[in-house]
Amino acid sequence: MSQQIKIPATYMRGGTSKGVFFALDDLPEPAQQPGPYRDALLLRVIGSPDPYGKHTDGMGGATSSTSKTVILSKSTQAEHDVDYLFGQVAIDKAFIDWSGNCGNLTAAVGAFAINNGLVDNHRIPENGITEVRIWQANIEKTIIAHVPMQDGLVQELGDFELDGVTFPAAEVKIDFISPVGEGAVLPTGNAVDSLAVPGEGELKASFINAGIPTIFVNAEALGYRGNELQEHINGDPEALARFERIRAYGALKMGLIKDIDEAQACQHTPKIAMVAPPSDYTASSGKAINGDDIDVQVRALSMGKLHHAMMGTAAVAIATAAAIPGTLVNIAAGGQTRNGVTFGHPSGTLQVGAKVTMQSQDCDVHSVSMSRSARRLMAGWVYVPEPQS
Template sequence: MHKPQIRIPATYMRGGTSKGVFFRLQDLPLEAQVPGAARDALLMRVIGSPDPYGKHTDGMGGATSSTSKCVIIAPSTQPDHDVDYLYGQVAIGDAFVDWSGNCGNLSTAVGPFAISQGFIDPSRLPENGTLAVRVWQANIGKTIIVHVPIINGQVQETGDFELDGVTFPAAEIVLEFIDPADEGEGEGGGAMFPTGQLVDDLEVPELGTLKVTMINAGIPTVFVNAADIGYTGSELQEAINGDAKALAMLESIRAHAAVRMGLIDSVEDAPKRQHSPKVAFVAPAATYTASSGKVIGGDDIDLRVRAMSMGKLHHAMMGTASVAIASAAAVPGTLVNLAAGGGSREAVRFGHPSGTLRVGAAAEQVDGLWTVKKAVMSRSARVLMEGAVRVPDHTDI
């Protein structure tokens, strides 16, 4: 006998250049309130995965890495934090939810969601001003402070802040990623640079030896020089995503770097950890035309960066990878720093396929190891739709 669909309260939100389905933990079916197969199956069904057609026609996903996301928010389990934020990157063609990392873009929407959904004591809200929402990022165990603008006692969503990669302006939200370096398990014993080196020689069978910078900050990321893999650094999505050979090459770099960083045991494990590490290629500043048709002047940026997300070139830049870029740029001698012209810096403006982004990060050495105490960037977020999602009874999923 066919059962009726179940109804789950949810909010569909854009955060930065991503969008996803947001849930309160207590609104999920009991079986999905804890990690495991039932939760994964439910979220895949919400998004519409796995979809061999790659369209997400029968779900809320958008069939891209930027739009196949789910977020679960709960009262915080940590002292001095407001909410716990758990992020699931739902694979498109495979039956898989990757919980290995954070989404920096959707982090922007966590603050507004927490306020509007009653996780914040109303007495803390200013009539007009900004409220700092302290978020515990449960996937990676890090603190994010989301500075949410408030107007007339409500979250301000509209505004004139423009973000490249997002069509319309909105209110500016400032994000602070506190101590963003991850505790990796590579040769460096948990340092921001997991091998203990700013630049490594990475053996990739199909390519030989590549110079790379591997960093655990924001999200584990491996950087390679664009010229070393046959690119200029001005590529847009169509130059990469329709080229099966290019995608295989970049995935091979990612897989071998993941082993070297201590994130997986062998390259065969890479498909099980699709969300991280990221692979990105960098090049010195130069003028190029963004996907919108806007000309990005070489004098307006410090370097160009292109990054892969879930096997495809990202249309703009992931928020977590932006933290990695800024952190690497702040350390003299990394490939990112050298592409930006070298020297010391506390902020970087890089060009990506949709335009530019400025991120602040200051690096320092503590006991001989590099670290970044905070990375700061501006994004925007807004509610696209709220109500409930409907899916077939989860016991049948």
């Protein structure tokens, strides 16, 4: 049998996610283009498909937050530094979803780009902040990462605490510029729609196309309080099937798929989330969350499971929805006009700002901003068997 091939790679945490980062030029030549070879290679790197659901024979962590790959290269776009391509790897299927972005790993893109020479030296200060201009290739949007520098090196350590991450690190501010996907921010034109779902009847739903297409429903309408933790949802196969059914019919209503069966091939998008007014609860870390300190509660699912914190792209959708009068998120948050929101999630809280201009029923989302952190966990080579043609 042939020997394994080795590929330069960096294992990074970004926000509440982890992933394997590659420079495009470091990949084997057949993997430098999209296609079956690239997918087979990255699946093997992560250790998918794994019927045991453990990723024992790969770099994945057997959760949607830790089964991720990133490919970066010098940008082909004017006024940008780096092109960022994200692949969400399924755990038990031979499938990589290239349809959306990972907002959490976005926080690590700037650091990787600087450390790997993808940002011109004249744009990097010895001390201060480097603005890394990112072209998000999956969704063709601009993101600005504000990466702190110290003595010419990326500053990774600091005292910024992010709920869902155990240890503090340096703060990385992220600006998602004009984050609305193809079409309108309200794809149906309505702040609230009626969504017919078999077994559920008619549900009220808000469809938001910002950051990542997201379907918001009221937790109460599904029999939940809205402050549930992972164990309350992920250990209930019937509940997971129920959320997936709502997600599929919501995708159809949003025009993201033409047939309900297509939802299985688009597991990364759209997201499904339930919202509720603020209340006291205990986060997964044991931290007490005071309802007076948050505006709204949101619980979102990713790749078929309740997320342990919040996807960065879904946070963009939450902030956008909170700023649009009449959406379920805005109503649950009190209904007032706002340009930012602090929401509760299973691991704690997150504050997100949004610049949204309303004109009659139309709205223009200028930018959404949040703070994350990022850190290199390992750098070297990843070893993987040669994919079979």
